[in-house]
Amino acid sequence: QVQLVESGGGVVQPGRSLRLSCAASGFTISNYGMHWVRQAPGKGLEWVAVIWYDGSNKYYADSVKGRFTVSRDISKNTVYLQMNSLRAEDTAVYYCARDPTYFYDSSGFFDFWGQGTLVTVSS
Amino acid sequence: EIVLTQSPATLSLSPGERATLSCKASQSVSSYLAWYQQKPGQAPRLLIYDASNRATGIPARFSGSGSGTDFTLTIRSLEPEDFAVYYCQQRSNWPPLTFGGGTKVEIK
Numbered sequence: 001q002v003q004l005v006e007s008g009g010g011v012v013q014p015g016r017s018l019r020l021s022c023a024a025s026g027f028t029i030s031n032y033g034m035h036w037v038r039q040a041p042g043k044g045l046e047w048v049a050v051i052w053y054d055g056s057n058k059y060y061a062d063s064v065k066g067r068f069t070v071s072r073d074i075s076k077n078t079v080y081l082q083m084n085s086l087r088a089e090d091t092a093v094y095y096c097a098r099d100p101t102y103f104y105d106s107s108g109f110f111d112f113w114g115q116g117t118l119v120t121v122s123s
Numbered sequence: 124e125i126v127l128t129q130s131p132a133t134l135s136l137s138p139g140e141r142a143t144l145s146c147k148a149s150q151s152v153s154s155y156l157a158w159y160q161q162k163p164g165q166a167p168r169l170l171i172y173d174a175s176n177r178a179t180g181i182p183a184r185f186s187g188s189g190s191g192t193d194f195t196l197t198i199r200s201l202e203p204e205d206f207a208v209y210y211c212q213q214r215s216n217w218p219p220l221t222f223g224g225g226t227k228v229e230i231k
Contacts, residue, residue: 035220037167045159045167045210047220059218095166108214109157111178113166 002026002112009117020081022096033099033106034079038092086121127223135231142198146211155215162207
């Protein structure tokens with residue numbers, strides 16, 4: 001069955017970096033687009049980034065553009081979110097989520113989600 | 124960026140009652156709207172995609188309707204496990220993908 005497991009969250013000081021991982025099982029990430037979505041404590045959902053099924057396209061929310069980078073390792077079936085120059089407003093639970101479209105451009109919604117990993121940016 | 128406005132913010136209902144949740148878009152999103160359910164401490168779960176298509180395994184008491192700028196999620200008869208927060212999300216014009224602010228369905 002499809003499973004997504006995020007890791008790498010923690011407490012980090014403003015201006016520092018952190019890399020999140022999303023290990024996928026039950027499917028191959030080279031066949032599906034993968035997204036990152038975050039949720040600040042007590043707040044709603046915010047889309048962060050997507051990497052296309054073939055890695056050809058990556059898109060970001062304006063709030064993270066230039067600071068965050070999405071990547072993947074096909075051999076490990078894992079997607080990453082490299083977060084640099086972290087700010088207090090980046091504090092959130094970060095979810096990875098699968099785009100449902102198989103072997104084509106991402107549809108832009110999410111059929112499976114991981115359990116999330118909490119990132120706290122604080123001095 | 125397309126802004127989605129959900130109403131009401133909170134809906135207080137009893138089990139067995141009908142829930143009607145609204146999502147309005149700042150511009151037409153055609154039928155490219157999804158609904159998610161989120162329970163405390165859990166990840167969101169896809170309920171409805173493309174306005175009216177139930178996701179795999181979603182009970183028939185959940186239905187979605189609408190197109191353009193006005194959408195509705197209806198829960199025909201609330202079960203105890205349906206009390207949660209519901210989000211709408213558009214994929215018509217992206218990036219960015221955007222979500223509504225959520226509607227909390229609570230037990231009256």
